[in-house]
Amino acid sequence: MQSTNDIRRSFLDYFAGNGHAEIASAPLVPYNDPTLMFVNAGMVPFKNVFTGLETAPASTATSAQKCVRAGGKHNDLDNVGYTARHHTFFEMLGNFSFGDYFKEQAIVHAWTLLTKEWGIDPA
Structure with a gap:
């Protein structure tokens, strides 16, 4: 079984190998x-790229963003301690296209990563 570090690294390496700029995690605040x-x-x-206030750092990007969900629509805080799987901190792995490709290529990337790179049986 791969460690979380191995999964994170292979995700970022896959997308970087496919032309995505690797972007460091932004601060939690x-x-x-x-x-x-x-x-x-x-x-x-x-967010400012999507709203047109800033220019994208690259046409495609990948990141492992540190996140906390402690309120609002996706509040995990109320469930912490009740189950072993609820936490408020996690890393969200992402790949982004800022006008370079759309859903079809995003699906190809996801499918290739899961089946070819990580060896998950598609059956």
Whole structure:
């Protein structure tokens, strides 16, 4: 069984090997978004790119974003301690295209990573 470090590294390496810029995790406390207490999703550091306020750092990107969900729509805080699988901190692995490709290629990347790189049987 692979460790979480191995999974993270192979995910980032796969997308970097397919032309995605590897972007470091942003801080857990957003520096430019007063609407969030913590980064709660991998796309949060790119929010200004999606809204047109900033230019994308590259046409495609990949990241392992540190996240905390401690309130709001996706609140895990109330479940911490009740089960062994509920936590408030996690890393969200993501791949992003800023106008380079769309759903079809995203599906190809995901399928290839899961079946060819990680060896998950598609049957």
